[in-house]
Amino acid sequence: MLTFQNVSRFYNDWPALENINFKVQRGEFLVVSGPSGAGKTTLFRHIWMGDLPSIGTVEVAGYRSDRIRKDDLPLLRRKLGIVFQDFRLLPERTVFDNVALPLQVAGTSPKAIRRRVFSLLAEMELNHRRSSYPHELSGGEQQRVAIARAMVAHPVILLADEPTGNLDPEVSRRVIDLLIEINRSGTAVILATHDPRQVPAGTARFLYLERGHLVNPGIWDGYRQL
């Protein structure tokens, strides 16, 4: 479902990613870890093709980076759900409207949007907050809304880029639990985090990035010292 094949990305000769190879299968949970500036975010940008490799190819849900047309980008992105560290909720929209956005831009009927958003908000225990604006929510609630927005269009892969970076430990744990639950329901989850110990052992596969390189792929389990 997701393949990185010999992917390198250079910015003015500086290698942000170098010779990256890995695959993600349907329904898998992958944790990408590494220090700040290691290339986690650049790697994510290559998954939703906000950036393209200098060398090598990325294949996501049937779309290849070396063949994708501009018109295909929206179609690819509708198959992905993306969660950011800073939530990126639209401040002038209510919780309902924020969550409904991916369906609105895909041309879903208003009736179907209402049905799906109400059911998802109920699942995520946010129904009572549907008319609130982002600034009226706690950090944890905002991140749950962001996850709901990412999940509303039934993505095949959920990308979560440091989703707990701005949250306290207790709320972080609940967000990670939510991601694990989403993964159990069949959605592949790729989580970028600088602290892989947040994810319980045995629930995920781990990759460690350092200065744009994958370190000991297939060996590191997220807990042992490198």
Add this chain to the structure above:
Amino acid sequence: MIHLIKNAINEGLLNIRRKLGSFLITLLMVSLSFMVFDIFLIISWNLGTALKNEQENVGIEVFLRDNITEVEAVNLADIISGMEGVRSVYYVSPEEAEAVFRADLPEQADLLTLLGPQFHLPASIQISLQPDYRTSDKVGGLARTVSGMDGVEDIVYGKEYLPGLTRAVDILAKLVILAGLVLAVSLSLVVANTVRLAVTRRALAVQIMSIVGAPGWFVRVPFLGEGLLTGVAGAAGSLLLTVAVSWMLSSSVPHEFLPVKWVMLVLILGASSGAAGSWIGMKSGIPKPRS
């Protein structure tokens, strides 16, 4: 697709509603700029109408030799009526010329009596011209051809004022086009700046829309709609303001308001300036999605 288009339009309307204040200020700016143009158009239209009326009267008067017979004069008139640019010809006999003289200048009628029965005014042929032949070049050319014909004594066609009149009509038409262009460019820049500000203000929304899979046109349509609406509504607002000013001045300065065709032209100019402005604003304003 229908829902997608509806959502894009709703998105545009929502944006306008969210920043109604700044939208209304832009609208007022565009309306006032257009109002200056509308007033200029009214002045041009009325001046142009007056000049056109003058041009309507442009014709050639061909005075015939004394020895020409009436049959020869009528034959000459027939030949002239077949020439390019001639709309109609009218033969004025010496008797009719005298009657016209007496009617137009009754205080000088005694002059004819003093000159005696041997004197008579010359016969003439009055040539009326096709509208596009009422310029100094074309009238001059036609006059030269006619003056070389047998039986023609002299030709009068307003040699002195016609070049000035033709030039004035030309300059006025060019001024209207130039003013329209200048206004279109300046309004496009006003709208471009407004749209660029709107894009900057909505950078997060634009990025998020792109990341969640909105097609490019879905992101652009609301801005384009906003620019179009600003242009058309601004032009329409200016016309309403100009109607009010025109009505207030109508008793002291008699004039005509713009014809429907020109009103439509102002609205089209508004729409195109708005669309061009949004395009420029989007081109320089819409950010690339980042993570």
